Amino acid sequence: MRPLFGKVGIFGVGLLGGSVALGLKERFLAEEVHAYDQDPEALEKALFLGVADRVHPTLGPWVGELQLGILAAPVGALVELGKALAPLANPESLWTDVGSVKGRVVAALEATLPHFLGGHPMAGSERAGVENAHAGLLQNAIWVLTPTERTSPKAQEGIRRLVEALGGYPLEISPGLHDQLVARISHLPYLLAVALNRLVARSPHRDLLMFLAAGGFRDLTRVASGSPRMSRDMVVENKEALKEAIEELRAVLLELEDLLEEPEALLQAAEAAKRTRDSLPIVRRSLLPEMHDLVVQVPDRPGEIARIATALGEAGVNIKDIEVLTIREEAGAIRLGFASREERERAREVLAQAGYRLP
Numbered sequence: 001m002r003p004l005f006g007k008v009g010i011f012g013v014g015l016l017g018g019s020v021a022l023g024l025k026e027r028f029l030a031e032e033v034h035a036y037d038q039d040p041e042a043l044e045k046a047l048f049l050g051v052a053d054r055v056h057p058t059l060g061p062w063v064g065e066l067q068l069g070i071l072a073a074p075v076g077a078l079v080e081l082g083k084a085l086a087p088l089a090n091p092e093s094l095w096t097d098v099g100s101v102k103g104r105v106v107a108a109l110e111a112t113l114p115h116f117l118g119g120h121p122m123a124g125s126e127r128a129g130v131e132n133a134h135a136g137l138l139q140n141a142i143w144v145l146t147p148t149e150r151t152s153p154k155a156q157e158g159i160r161r162l163v164e165a166l167g168g169y170p171l172e173i174s175p176g177l178h179d180q181l182v183a184r185i186s187h188l189p190y191l192l193a194v195a196l197n198r199l200v201a202r203s204p205h206r207d208l209l210m211f212l213a214a215g216g217f218r219d220l221t222r223v224a225s226g227s228p229r230m231s232r233d234m235v236v237e238n239k240e241a242l243k244e245a246i247e248e249l250r251a252v253l254l255e256l257e258d259l260l261e262e263p264e265a266l267l268q269a270a271e272a273a274k275r276t277r278d279s280l281p282i283v284r285r286s287l288l289p290e291m292h293d294l295v296v297q298v299p300d301r302p303g304e305i306a307r308i309a310t311a312l313g314e315a316g317v318n319i320k321d322i323e324v325l326t327i328r329e330e331a332g333a334i335r336l337g338f339a340s341r342e343e344r345e346r347a348r349e350v351l352a353q354a355g356y357r358l359p
């Protein structure tokens with residue numbers, strides 16, 4: 001059987017580019033995967049890890065042989081990269097990107113590259129680089145596609161097929177709306193993670209604060225561990241929408257500050273926040289079939305996850321999804337997802353019998 005695509009090029013072979021490349025290879029979707037990166041070390045690793053079949057330290061005539069090109073460099077580099085690729089690209093080739101911000105980038109790339117459609121997989125991690133890439137990162141991810149009136153039917157059809165073949169769920173949104181939404185759900189949380197770390201680092205009690213920081217601080221600031229260059233580019237590129245979101249946050253913080261004097265009203269705000277947080281879909285894969293969740297409290301000691309999995313396995317209960325919610329010194333919590341209500345109830349019985357607390 002012929003693969004879906006001929007030669008595919010990945011431009012910027014880091015966490016995202018490497019994960020797309022691995023997805024293409026593991027699912028036999030490309031005849032050959034080529035990678036270009038401005039960092040020779042990234043190319044060396046990509047070859048060594050089997051992420052790409054061929055690597056190129058420079059752009060050249062090889063670009064003209066590609067049927068599909070995927071731009072996966074930091075957002076601030078995408079427009080220039082597109083300009084450099086345009087004269088080399090085959091006029092029939094398909095192009096997309098995985099950048100976290102779409103407005104200006106999409107406008108520039110669709111004006112320069114043939115058959116371009118912007119994309120943004122809503123999946124990632126706080127790790128950078130090809131050494132952390134894996135195909136599973138994109139599986140079941142909501143993958144935003146941002147068509148405009150300039151998008152060709154060929155690009156729309158081809159890139160949608162790419163996303164589906166990689167195991168993602170395409171969701172079409174306009175570039176402008178995309179940028180407003182991610183400003184609130186991704187870029188503002190990132191900036192807040194930076195802000196909280198800055199607050200601690202500036203304190204005269206920095207060392208003591210670091211020592212005392214518990215799960216909450218860790219959970220809230222995880223995304224600050226991501227690639228600083230990638231994240232800086234992301235927030236700068238989306239600064240208009242992000243500034244609006246910061247304004248909204250400022251107002252909300254002031255409201256909450258006032259509510260410190262009104263404990264009843266603050267309790268209502270806290271209850272509303274809990275309802276919103278608790279209704280987040282498990283691992284944000286809302287297009288997956290309905291999942292029935294169970295939260296289990298677990299002591300923090302070696303072998304607990306194995307013990308839970310074994311107890312459920314022996315009872316013939318299949319775990320569909322698993323998420324570590326919190327890690328504490330004495331106890332943590334794990335959320336388990338099951339395919340049906342019946343299986344969840346069976347799991348509840350089995351785990352209660354095994355002595356686990358199910359809050």
Ligand SMILES: NC(=O)C1=CN([C@@H]2O[C@H](COP(=O)(O)OP(=O)(O)OC[C@H]3O[C@@H](n4cnc5c(N)ncnc54)[C@H](O)[C@@H]3O)[C@@H](O)[C@H]2O)C=CC1
Nearest residue numbers: 012014015016038039073074075077099100124125128129
């Ligand atoms: N990290 C994440 O969780 C997510 C990132 N994205 C987007 O994916 C893109 C890549 O991000 P990551 O893979 O996380 O970053 P990364 O830092 O892991 O990889 C970026 C790669 O691009 C290379 N690069 C930098 N400038 C380049 C240029 N001018 N030409 C060619 N290569 C260049 C770097 O050497 C590096 O290998 C960004 O546009 C980011 O906004 C999208 C979804 C999630």
Ligand SMILES: O=C(O)C(=O)Cc1ccc(O)cc1
Nearest residue numbers: 100122123124125126186223
């Ligand atoms: O790790 C996480 O939860 C993230 O949110 C990472 C991330 C970073 C940038 C994106 O454009 C999308 C996702």
